[in-house]
Amino acid sequence: MSHTLILQPGPEPCLQLSGEWTLPHYRQLRLQRLDAPGQVQRIDAEALTALDTAGATVLLQLLGAERLCTLVPHATGLSVERKALLLAVANAMAEQRGGAPDARYRLGDGLARLGGQVLNGWRQILAFLNFLGLTLVTLLAVMLRPWRWRMTALVAQMHQAGLNAVPIVAVLNFLIGAVVAFLGATVLREFGATIYTVDLVAYAFMRELGVLLAAILLAGRTASAFTAQIGSMKVNEELDALKVHGMNPIEMLVIPRLLALVITLPILGFIAILSGIAGGAVVSVLSLDISLTRFIAIVQEVPVKHLLLGLAKAPFFAVLIALIGCLEGFKVAGSAQSLGEHTTSAVVQSIFVVILINAIAAMFFMEMGW
Amino acid sequence: MTSTETIIRVRGLCNQFGSNIVHQNLDLDVYRGEILGVVGGSGTGKSVLLRSIVGLMTPTAGEIHLFGKNLLTLSSAERAALEQRVGVLFQKGALFSSLTVLENIALPLIEHAGLTRRQADEIACVKIALTGLAAHAADLYPSDLSGGMIKRASLARALALDPEVLFLDEPTAGLDPIGAAAFDQLLKTLRDAFNLTVFLVTHDLDTLYTACDRVAVLSQKKVLVADRLDVVARTDDEWIRDYFQGPRGRAASQAADRIGM
Known part of the structure; x- marks a missing residue:
């Protein structure tokens, strides 16, 4: 059976509809063309067996909303209900003039986008500084009032972000410590100075790698978690609920997370340093024939200032990671897509900032002769 | 319009979550072409x-037949075919948050x-x-x-494939009275x-009076009664009495009488 329309010519041109005007036949129906829709005076639907909104859409496209409005009441073969539906569709479409805005590509769109991105970057920096200030002010206010310290939240965050991260931090640094020791042994063997492998591992992990690797791991693991937690609270209007109940989201959510990271990152950094050196020790003992007592003796000769310089960076990294994670969470706007974008952005930003600050600190320490 | 062909x-x-029994030996029939209102505390x-x-x-436990087929014994392909004949409007809309309204509705048409x-967008x-909904x-x-717009957009999505059965979960909750009345009218059209x-x-008593052909009352873990509204309202049960004879129930009933339902 064909699903078609035929225009019967004559003094009163009549549009004959036949077959099933339904969604499964939409593609076929849309292929039909009507040369002069304005001439149609009558609709005859005696042979029409089925009609749904897809069929109604085709009629609408062919005749136009206004023409359909005038023709439907006098159509033959249409039940009252179908007439009502067609009229409802036609009326609704007739009211909807204007249509979607033009979204064509224009010359200069790329330039506009570049400008937008630069502005956006600048706004992000401003937003971060704003947020940093707000958090510090809130932190000061809370510090002076010990009864408002949220110990439960703080300990819970320390557990999640700190204690639960210990295994991964330890294993990763152990492996990298071993790799650095192999690298050192390979290069230094040429000079007959394999013994300096121990110093290489010890200096590298104390000054740079231990805290840096711990911070990068935390940026990936915890900044994303902060963004997702706060972001989904935002989507659920939980943040608004907090505000309406007179509670400060910064105090409730950001301060415990911030303090938890500031406390745990130095500890994680210290664990990272120990595991890195342990990794180096295993390689030294097993493949470089350096005894464990000798290894420890050499490590003990490293001045303690290198350890302190390395660990001194940890609180700064912690602040940056926590604030970026939380701020991206607050920026989430109502959709699953936005939540994903901001979680990605939190991880990328915090890793970038950690590596950048570490490089600047390394140069600074070098210039200072520390 | 109501025929005796049973669709559902x-x-x-029986439905049970842990020790909490929600349904026990629940029976229900839904006929083609009817609007069945399901109420309950x-x-x-x-x-x-x-x-x-x-x-x-x-x-x-139990059996569910949809379009005469047992839903629980169908293969996944048969079931997917069956699900295309069904539209659902969820309580909170459940629109895909990363798609525009137009894309939300076009998605099932394309899939x-x-x-x-282009064709999907037209429909x-x-x-x-x-x-x-306004065009913008x-x-x-x-x-x-x-x-209200979320409800309408999700109704539009539920209708995307021109389903034979429409499931609506509290469609008028959160709508203003005028919007709710228009929604009821749209449903009937x-x-x-x-x-x-x-x-x-x-939960909307006005919807029950103006739009529903039959009303099923869920109570005591089963369908207590499923019949025309006047029959249901006369049923001798405490909850039903409170529901229909309470201040809101009476007001809705009087309003329905006035407009000659």
């Missing part, structure tokens, strides 16, 4: 019943009806108009919509035009 047949349905398992029938959860993006535009709403994201069968979970 539920027999001996909070926690009587109205939404659970809806989710069981559309296959979102497997009941603890299941095999239309091109989606008509559905948007039909459900009373098509390009908005769900997070930019008001509560759609039912009359397409011979739709509507399974309507609601």
Whole structure:
């Protein structure tokens, strides 16, 4: 059976509809063309067996909303209900003039986008500084009032972000410590100075790698978690609920997370340093024939200032990671897509900032002769 | 319009979460072309019943026949074919938050009806108009919509494939009275035009009086009564009495009398 329309010519041109005007036949129906829709005076639907909104859409496209409005009441073969539906569709479409805005590509769109991105970057920096200030002010206010310290939240965050991260931090640094020791042994063997492998591992992990690797791991693991937690609270209007109940989201959510990271990152950094050196020790003992007592003796000769310089960076990294994670969470706007974008952005930003600050600190320490 | 062809047949349905028994030996029939209102107190398992029938959860025991086929014994391919004949409007809308309203409605058309993006958009535009949304709403994201617009947009999505059965979970909750009345009217227009069968979970007494052909009352873990509204309202049960004879129930009944329902 064909699903078609035929225009019967004559003094009163009549549009004959036949077959099933339904969604499964939409593609076929849309292929039909009507040369002069304005001439149609009558609709005859005696042979029409089925009609749904897809069929109604085709009629609408062919005749136009206004023409359909005038023709439907006098159509033959249409039940009252179908007439009502067609009229409802036609009326609704007739009211909807204007249509979607033009979204064509224009010359200069790329330039506009570049400008937008630069502005956006600048706004992000401003937003971060704003947020940093707000958090510090809130932190000061809370510090002076010990009864408002949220110990439960703080300990819970320390557990999640700190204690639960210990295994991964330890294993990763152990492996990298071993790799650095192999690298050192390979290069230094040429000079007959394999013994300096121990110093290489010890200096590298104390000054740079231990805290840096711990911070990068935390940026990936915890900044994303902060963004997702706060972001989904935002989507659920939980943040608004907090505000309406007179509670400060910064105090409730950001301060415990911030303090938890500031406390745990130095500890994680210290664990990272120990595991890195342990990794180096295993390689030294097993493949470089350096005894464990000798290894420890050499490590003990490293001045303690290198350890302190390395660990001194940890609180700064912690602040940056926590604030970026939380701020991206607050920026989430109502959709699953936005939540994903901001979680990605939190991880990328915090890793970038950690590596950048570490490089600047390394140069600074070098210039200072520390 | 109501015929005696049974579209949904539920027999001996049991649903249990841990020790909490929600349904016990629940029986229900829904006939082609009718609007069935399902009412019941909070926690009587109205939404659970809806989710069981559309296959979102497997009941603890019992049989569910949809279009004469046992839902629980079908292969996944047969079931998917069956699900295309069903439209669902979720309580909170459940629009895809990363797609615009137009894309939300066009998605099932592109996926299941095999239309091109352009054709799907044409049909989606008509559905948007039909459900009373303004044209500019098509390009908005769900997070930019008001509560009433979300309901209309999700109705438009539920109607995307021109389903034979429509499941609505509290469609008028959160709508203003004028919007709710327009929604009821729209439902009747759609039912009359397409011979739709509507399974309507609601708390809205006005909807019951103006739109529903039959009302099923969920109470005591089963369907206590399912019949025409005047029959249900006369049933001798404490909850039903409180429901229909309470101040809101009386007001809705009087309003319905005045407009000659």
